[in-house]
Amino acid sequence: MNRAKPKKLITRRNIILGGSAAVAGTAAAALQNPEQSTPAIAQNSSSSQPVNTGINGTVAIVTGAGRGIGRACAIALARAGADVVAVDIGRNISGHPIPLATAQDLAETVRLVQAEGQRGLAIQADIREMQQMRGVVDRTIRELGKVDIMIANAGINDASPIAESTDAQWRNVIDVNVIGTANTLRAVMPHMIGRKQGRIVVVTSTFGRQGNAGNANYVASKWALVGLTKSAALEAAPHNITVNAIAPTGVRTGLGGSQTPEQAKQGEQTLRAYNALPIGLLEPSDIADSVVYLVSSQARYVTGMTIDVAAGANAKYTA
Template sequence: MGELDGRVAVITGGARGQGRAHATALAAAGADIVLCDIGGPVASVPYPLASEQDLADTAALVTRAGRRCLPVTADVRSREQMDAVAERAIAEFGRIDILLANAGVASSGLIAEMPEQTWQDMIDVNLTGVFHSFHAVVPHMVERGWGRIVATSSIVARMGARKSGHYAAAKWGVVGLVKSLALEVAEHGITVNAVLPSGVQTDMILNPATYRELLPDIENPTEADAMAMFEAGGGLIQPAEVSELILLLVSESGRRYNGEALTISGGMSAGTI
């Protein structure tokens, strides 16, 4: 018997990285999974996003764990597409118990020099995409009188970061959205929380564009160069480590967590509020 037997989870950004780790962890705990990912590029994002093959590969991992999986190509920037994801999930599985609003992108730029498109893409994916995901599933959860919602924010929301003002603003907005929704739906047996990891070892960090931003004094920096830099600071968090926190929050034992912004940073957050 798994802790999530009979539950159905919708995971945005589920094709790889943290989303893939969460999908396999929840499946191992007994949940059926609806995977949502864009399967294509976003204009201002300087690294390849998850592909439809990535989505299929994660679905295969869920199936291998003995759970059912519905992979859906959809863009969180579209309310209509996210509403359609929820409708397909309910049609396929009859219910939605858990939402992990995990889809996100990263890019860089100084605030005074940032192109409008770079700002807009960031807000549209990392903040409005969370809103669309909430909007799609909450009415169903209210009707059923139970739900677990977790949104992926970032430690950068609390700290800010040079050349990441748009990212920090979007992720801080996620915290405000989470806390507000938590107040609105608590009476319906629904909890809403945010997780705020520091650097996680995913393609969002492990790509040449990010290496160049992190190591501007090295010509053509490599993954090995970047990993050496991260190891000097304690190392990157593994996606599965974030999944352990997610599992707590979405389980029955997570009922006392509501409106929380929980940081996982290996001590990096000690100097933040």
């Protein structure tokens, strides 16, 4: 009679040792028979071909493209092979104390897009006005032939405690961040639905996932964008269109207006405490990298997601 072998206990040590052995075995097998190396090893070889992102030859519209995250997205998309329409209001908003990007800023973004060897077009438009956003899409189709990608990035902030906030503060922030973003999607989705393809990325914020005292109008607007993204994703999915959002932590942009060196230093220290990784403000290009992924063919089955680019600040969320 054969004696049954005792069951091997599943322990953390055994799992780690087993995993290490498996990796070592795979590496050894690859060295013995290079033709049967794993795809991961093959892809990391210096002779591998560049990854086809599916962005080359596309046409993208980026709102809020005069500076900051919008400009970084425009440049990154151009670098990946997209022609880019850079959209910005190009002037200040009545009742809003923070200076916005200028027409000259927008022209500089287009120059940087063209420096990447792609076609660039600047359009001044107010995303709060639906007719203007329809005009942006119509002109893009007329001059560049189509719209494959929409980056709904434009947004403002004007923080104040609820009890002290004004009608103008609420109206401006909600009109730009919520109504303006909705207008952006409403303007482009009919075209994308007709073509049965498209990529949309909405820029929200880590404050679209949590509360923040003294900043309720902005927080409310960014929470709204998460819901808008999920709802739009469900409507767009049958038409092969993906809709996702990016939620950044603090980014080095002009959104906060002019600051004294002391205010800037204090803000950097606050963000270092807020973020889990040892960094304060992120750079706009850090956000643009994730945007490029979401519009690539590698993310073709990613939709309805809000992706945190938050230096670990998002690890403090409840879910």
